[in-house]
Amino acid sequence: MQTRRKTHEESCFSGLKAVIKKSGTTENPDILFHACPRYRKGNHCNYFKWVDDDDYQEWLKVEQRKIKKLIYRLKMTIMNGG
Numbered sequence: 168m169q170t171r172r173k174t175h176e177e178s179c180f181s182g183l184k185a186v187i188k189k190s191g192t193t194e195n196p197d198i199l200f201h202a203c204p205r206y207r208k209g210n211h212c213n214y215f216k217w218v219d220d221d222d223y224q225e226w227l228k229v230e231q232r233k234i235k236k237l238i239y240r241l242k243m244t245i246m247n248g249g
């Protein structure tokens with residue numbers, strides 16, 4: 168049996184793990200794309216790729232997990248009185 172494994176990790180042109188960003192342009196609002204992790208700094212490599220559906224689902228899962236953890240932590244903080 169052949170198992171095809173899709174990797175959700177994109178690498179930018181400089182070989183770094185690409186980060187997922189949300190587009191803020193009016194033509195493409197709230198669309199996710201992969202970008203160079205150094206995009207904020209001057210020396211990034213201009214890597215750019217739209218996120219496909221599979222990657223989007225994966226990203227959603229990760230974000231939802233992060234939010235759940237955050238809510239849990241907040242609840243604990245409130246219950247313990249800070």
Ligand SMILES: [Zn+2]
Pocket residue numbers: 179180181182183203204205211212213214
């Ligand atoms: Zn890069």
